[in-house]
Amino acid sequence: MPATYQHILGSKVYHFKSLAELMAKATPARSGDRLAGVAAATDEERVVAQMTLAEVPLKTFLNDVLVPYELDEVTRLIIDEHDSVAFQAISHLTVGDFRNWLLSDNVGTAELRNVSQGITPEMAAAVSKIMRNQDLILVAKKCQVTSAFRNTIGLSGRLSTRLQPNHPTDDINGIAASILDGLLYGSGDAVMGINPATDNVQQAIKLMHLMDEVIQKYQIPTQSCVLTHVTNTIEAIEAGAPVDLVFQSIGGTQATNTSFGVDLSLLAEAQQAALSLDRGTVGQNVMYFETGQGSALSANAHFGIDQQSCEARAYAVARKFNPLLVNTVVGFIGPEYLFDGKEIIRAGLEDHFCGKLLGLPMGCDVCYTNHAEADQNDMDNLLTLLGVAGCSFIMGVPGADDIMLNYQTTSFHDALYARSVLGLKPAPEFEVWLHKMNIFTDEKRPSLTSSIPDSFAHSLAPFSGSGV
Amino acid sequence: MTDKKSHKANVLEDVELSASELVTHNPWRILQNFTDARIGLGRAGISLPTNELLAFQLAHAQARDAVHLPLDVQTLADDIRSLSLPVVPQSPIILHSLAENRVTYLQRPDLGRRLNEVSQQQIIKLQQSGEVSCKEYDLAIVVVDGLSSCAIQDNAAALINALANELRDDSNRLGQDWRLAPITIVQQGRVAVGDEVASLLNANAVLVLVGERPGLSSPDSLGMYLTWAPKLGLTDVSRNCISNVRPAGMSFMEASHKAMYLLRESRDKKISGVALKDRTNTHDTDQVTSSANFLLAKP
Structure with missing residues (x-):
């Protein structure tokens, strides 16, 4: 049964009918969401949605799916292959806590790698919506994927x-x-x-x-x-x-x-x-x-x-x-x-x-x-x-x-x-x-050769009459 | 003091490079003979030389202007009227989409695909007053500003002229007329708006002339879209496209020749879109099977 989400700001009660609506309204403004008719109507509604989303437990995303499991093989892939052992380290957190966890001094490359398979795309999307650009940069830099x-x-x-x-x-x-x-x-x-x-x-x-x-x-x-x-x-x-x-x-x-x-x-x-x-x-x-x-x-x-x-x-x-x-x-x-x-x-x-x-x-x-x-x-x-x-x-x-x-x-x-x-x-x-190949000439910085490296000079030889 | 001064002068002299030394040229620039890509631009340090930077900025400015400059509808209408086409009335009918301005147009493709109510009524009133016939037409040519007004401003009238010649020749050859609907011009329009216009005009086929998304080196590119039995709600699956029509791209003659082929096939088979294949000879791609090129030349 999908939950409803609400937030009280002053005398106003904001209702969000579904997790999909909450996620959409919490998204920083962009034309595609306006075209789809899913964007927040006002700046205030957007931030209220972000505040509401920050309170949502990460566990919710494993039960309240955005696209029905029966209808969509991507949902089935996300749910069926979720690594609950990897998830354990963050399973007690809300979306707002998750942001703090990602930014924490104690969480580095190894910790991020260990939980990676326990994070669903919706969890990643949700937390990104309440992160500033510098947060997105800082955490991405801690991740290392080769x-x-x-x-x-x-x-x-x-x-x-x-x-x-x-x-x-x-x-x-x-x-x-x-x-x-x-x-x-x-x-x-x-x-x-x-x-x-x-x-x-x-x-x-x-x-x-x-x-x-x-x-x-x-x-x-x-x-x-x-x-x-x-x-x-x-x-x-x-x-x-x-x-x-x-x-x-x-x-x-x-x-x-x-x-x-x-x-x-x-x-x-x-x-x-x-x-x-x-x-x-x-x-x-x-x-x-x-x-x-x-x-x-x-x-x-x-x-x-x-x-x-x-x-x-x-x-x-x-x-x-x-x-x-x-x-x-x-x-x-x-x-x-x-x-x-x-x-x-x-x-x-x-x-x-x-x-x-x-x-x-x-x-x-x-x-x-x-x-x-x-x-x-x-x-x-x-x-x-x-x-x-x-x-x-x-x-x-x-x-x-x-x-x-x-x-x-x-x-x-x-x-x-x-x-x-x-x-x-x-x-x-x-x-x-x-x-x-003598294309880069300096070990420390990208410094290019000013002449054509020998191995390529041969390929260009036919054009030499015309100025090469 | 004097020593210090002369020392300073020497240091300055050491770093002073002559203007010609500031840019490293790329001898392989000659390979631009093989491609319009911006190769062999040279470099200042590792960055673009000033002339190349500004050349790029100019190309981008022209592409931007093509998107944002409004179509001069009156001039275009005059250009088209002066072609003396076999249509009634000879003055194009000027229409507008539901997108009120450019900013809305760019963000709401759905609004650009529909006529506004004033335009719908305008066509109906012209039909009621008898200025436009209510009888069936074989073809409606709909001119749409799209994403490049200059593509339309500079190319549409000349292309329509070439098309009219093809239609006349075809009629003479087959002894079967192409009954042409009055020309319409739609502002802030997308391709699909042509379907609505043509269905209001009772046309069996529509040829939309639209300003294409401008490329950096092709701000004036015009596209032609053919739809058989145009009506609201059709998608690109029902359309045939001829792209890159402009003086430096596909010529008006070649484009109208291709269009004529598609129109004939479309009228014969009563179809358009993926089911209708363009079998005119093209040299769109280099179909040589060998991958031989100068980089792989043997010593």
Whole structure:
């Protein structure tokens, strides 16, 4: 029987009909929740909802589920795989106590790791709603999650990048040009990942071969991925293509995942197919997931739940499959979900925090579209904050301009900025390679060579007559 | 004193770099021949050189302006009227969605998909007064500002002209007329608003010309959406899209040629959307099977 939640403020009694309504109204303001009609009507109601939510025991989230158990396999996954032993250390706490516990001096990396499997996405979402940005940063920084394939992602003091060499017609030399640019700026340790221009399996296989051959020829300790539908990747594996990572967009309700054409068993099948290739050298995390607030509403599959809680539930799906990378594509969806720089920054910090708390190798596509109220300065702010928070990886595109997806994300230069001001390094295996190739010239800071390293000079030789 | 002064001068001289030394250029910039991506930009330290920073800011400013500049409806209406299209009346009908302003429009896509009541009544009154026929039309062309007014302002009239030529040629070839509804312009509209307009006009098909979400290097990109049997509540599954129509993208001629193909197929088969495939020749993607490229060249 779902409880009702209420709070008395002065002479006014606030009623919240369900946990979903309470969570939604406690969420810091954003356009997607207004569009869904679930946001608090006033600022006062929002804070009262936060006060009410702070009083809710964490145990409640195991009984009062946001989406019915019978209707939703994501709910079943969350409840059936909950680790009650790990939960013990925090089972007596309310949401408000949980915030204090997370911030406590006595709780460090080990304690957070020990309780991780006892925390449900809804608990993480709930506590994030009553945390300020600095709380989200401080706790995320205490979490440490590492994953590995041909290098190790997420170690302390490291910031990795996905090299994203997209091209609007998948032109092979156009893609290769962006790959070269990225490598020579020290980008590509999280993954070399292409969003293909079409959903064609043959095309995907060609791009897989392209990246695999580049990785082999230059002996780069990294992995590749073509971001096509999971069924295409399975087909590519069956056709003998060199697949390192399996990509898929996922959401926090079964209905959202249905709209993406996936379910848990299909993801399991894809993971097994990739594992069977045994291509990892230092680890076997073979999955790459992308998420983003608003996807459930956009698929009309949100069940009256706020978009941030839906997003956190997607992380339950992700952690089932031990991914190498989980990427929240925070500003891509547009201003009807996250209106401006302030909302995008908040959402990026929430997603990173919730992901890390739940034990995921969390990265962020720090990005915006041209119809959002955001600009490069907002991205600088979010990038810096995420760098401080220990974000595992960010994107890297030439000059911050993705000419295929028509949006702006972080550039190769941006990553070097973050590494420089925050003293962060690439993944250790990739860092060794950058020095060996004479791309980075200084052990202590990201200092680039001013000439073209020998091994790449050969590839550029044919163009020397035209000015190279 | 003198010694100290000259020492200070020497130190200053040591750190004084000539302007040309401040930027490290990337010799692989020549590879821009292969891609419009912003590669080989060079660097000041590890950061963007000033000229590249400002070039980016300009592109972003143009994309932003494209989103926020209101459509100059009167000029567009004049441009379209001067095409002397075979429609009655020749002046476009000017309509407005339920989204009152840009800020609302950006946050409430649902409001941009519906006409406001004044606009609904306007069409009905024109039909009652006989200025607009109540008989069935084969096609309604609905011009919608969408997310880029400049895409519409700069490209819509020329594209409609090219389309009208295709329709005329097709009618002559087949001896079957394309009865064209009066042109409508919808402000603060999304693609789906065309379905409502076309169903009020009794049109069997609608072609929506809409300003697309502007990219950094393509602020003036226009999209065309075809729907057969338009009515309220349809989704993208029922539509065929032709994207990136602009002088530097797909030409008006090619776009109207594609649209004509889809229109013919749609009228013959009485369908649109995923069931209707575009089989005109395209070079959308590089379908070469080899992954050969300069990075993999053998010594």
